[in-house]
Amino acid sequence: MRHQIINFSCSTLLIMLQVFMLSNAAYTARNNFRNEEVQLPCHAPNGSQGVCLYYKECANLTNWRIQNNIHDADDVEKMLCGNGGVHLCCNRTNYYFPDTNYITQLDPKGLEILNEVECNRLSGDRVSNGKAATLGQYPFMALLKYNRDGDQFLCGGTLITSRFVLTAAHCITQDLFRVRLGEHDTSTAVDCDDSKRLCLPKTGEYEIAQIFSHPDYSIRRLTHDVALLKLKTEVITQVHIKPICLPISQLVYDQSNTIRHYTIAGWGRTESNEKSNVLQHAKIPHQARDVCQRAFSRFGVNITHDHICAGGENRIDTCKGDSGGPLFATVPFKLFNNLIIRRQVQFGIVSFGLTGCGDRNVIAAAYSNLMEYMPWLTEIIGNNT
Numbered sequence: 001m002r003h004q005i006i007n008f009s010c011s012t013l014l015i016m017l018q019v020f021m022l023s024n025a026a027y028t029a030r031n032n033f034r035n036e037e038v039q040l041p042c043h044a045p046n047g048s049q050g051v052c053l054y055y056k057e058c059a060n061l062t063n064w065r066i067q068n069n070i071h072d073a074d075d076v077e078k079m080l081c082g083n084g085g086v087h088l089c090c091n092r093t094n095y096y097f098p099d100t101n102y103i104t105q106l107d108p109k110g111l112e113i114l115n116e117v118e119c120n121r122l123s124g125d126r127v128s129n130g131k132a133a134t135l136g137q138y139p140f141m142a143l144l145k146y147n148r149d150g151d152q153f154l155c156g157g158t159l160i161t162s163r164f165v166l167t168a169a170h171c172i173t174q175d176l177f178r179v180r181l182g183e184h185d186t187s188t189a190v191d192c193d194d195s196k197r198l199c200l201p202k203t204g205e206y207e208i209a210q211i212f213s214h215p216d217y218s219i220r221r222l223t224h225d226v227a228l229l230k231l232k233t234e235v236i237t238q239v240h241i242k243p244i245c246l247p248i249s250q251l252v253y254d255q256s257n258t259i260r261h262y263t264i265a266g267w268g269r270t271e272s273n274e275k276s277n278v279l280q281h282a283k284i285p286h287q288a289r290d291v292c293q294r295a296f297s298r299f300g301v302n303i304t305h306d307h308i309c310a311g312g313e314n315r316i317d318t319c320k321g322d323s324g325g326p327l328f329a330t331v332p333f334k335l336f337n338n339l340i341i342r343r344q345v346q347f348g349i350v351s352f353g354l355t356g357c358g359d360r361n362v363i364a365a366a367y368s369n370l371m372e373y374m375p376w377l378t379e380i381i382g383n384n385t
Contacts, residue, residue, distance in 0.1 A: 027150060046368060100136055109378075110385075111248060114381065117162075117243050118245055119242065132278045136279065138265050141157075142158055142165050143180040144167060145179065153186065155264045159243045160243050160246055164228050166228060170352075172213050182238065185279075186277045203240075208231060228380050230384060248378075256371060259286050259331065262284055262310050263328050264281065264326070264327055265281075266322030267279055268280075286309075289304075292309035307351070307366045307368065308347060310367060312363045326346045326349065327349065329345060329347060351368045353366065
């Protein structure tokens with residue numbers, strides 16, 4: 001019976017949202033003042049504070065529906081508040097989210113450059129217990145090449161513009177000198193599917209012109225583990241080489257706390273402690289930061305908003321060799337003519353985990369929280385492109 005009632009509420013509210021989708025202006029000052037006395041505080045599903053308002057008082061209902069990714073009755077139930085009529089937990093200026101405008105924190109020139117990037121469209125240290133990715137599935141993946149004997153590919157990264165690759169600061173060493181793009185299987189010169197009928201173009205290797213490690217990176221505290229590599233030559237987009245999307249819209253920011261699972265990808269060591277030649281990928285759950293805090297506190301590591309905590313399910317994990325690679329998810333990215341454009345967006349960078357990654361005793365791993373570093377990243381890109 002409860003589900004039937006909620007389903008009715010869901011249908012009713014969605015109809016209301018459609019009816020009022022063009023009503024993007026707030027009510028007049030007189031109406032706003034009229035309701036000041038009865039506004040009750042409430043909390044949105046992501047924890048940000050708002051006020052409980054009659055649905056007509058919550059302006060721009062189209063954005064409200066899109067930003068909150070309303071799909072079913074459970075989503076609607078989280079938004080409702082109060083006891084009379086249809087009331088929403090609303091913030092007139094930035095619905096459902098913190099008062100800070102995320103976009104205003106980003107460097108305008110760098111943001112403009114990233115907005116012009118045609119990032120990867122959706123296609124049909126290591127990843128322990130992952131599965132092989134399909135050919136060309138993640139064209140933004142990068143391999144960092146080091147000038148040393150033995151295994152030369154020790155870290156991962158992602159292509160984010162035609163000149164920049166994103167990775168972890170702890171991957172930066174004096175013998176790092178190139179980046180390989182468009183790779184799938186490191187044991188073959190040309191990557192083909194099992195039938196040999198479909199093959200990718202050859203990989204590309206690019207020399208590094210300049211390295212930017214975050215100025216506050218601390219190997220002791222394991223914080224600010226972010227770096228940018230500027231390539232000497234421009235990368236030409238191909239079927240197997242394309243940039244990943246970054247969190248450069250308020251829409252992405254507004255979705256960030258609702259992500260339940262991320263995707264990881266890399267060529268690092270597998271559960272048999274052998275490095276994989278073929279790109280691996282897997283889904284892992286988003287964990288509360290205190291899960292990682294409990295796991296890493298005994299090592300003197302403090303988990304903060306600079307980190308994303310993820311993993312700890314089915315022994316799937318990132319590991320040695322995956323460092324610098326992406327933690328990403330498919331989310332609403334931008335609006336185009338009132339249509340929601342969804343993309344794979346990178347939210348984290350593989351940073352550190354417990355020894356024995358992928359072991360049954362491993363709880364989760366820590367990833368650099370990319371959104372915390374977007375102001376720095378856009379500044380570097382804006383000043384050096």
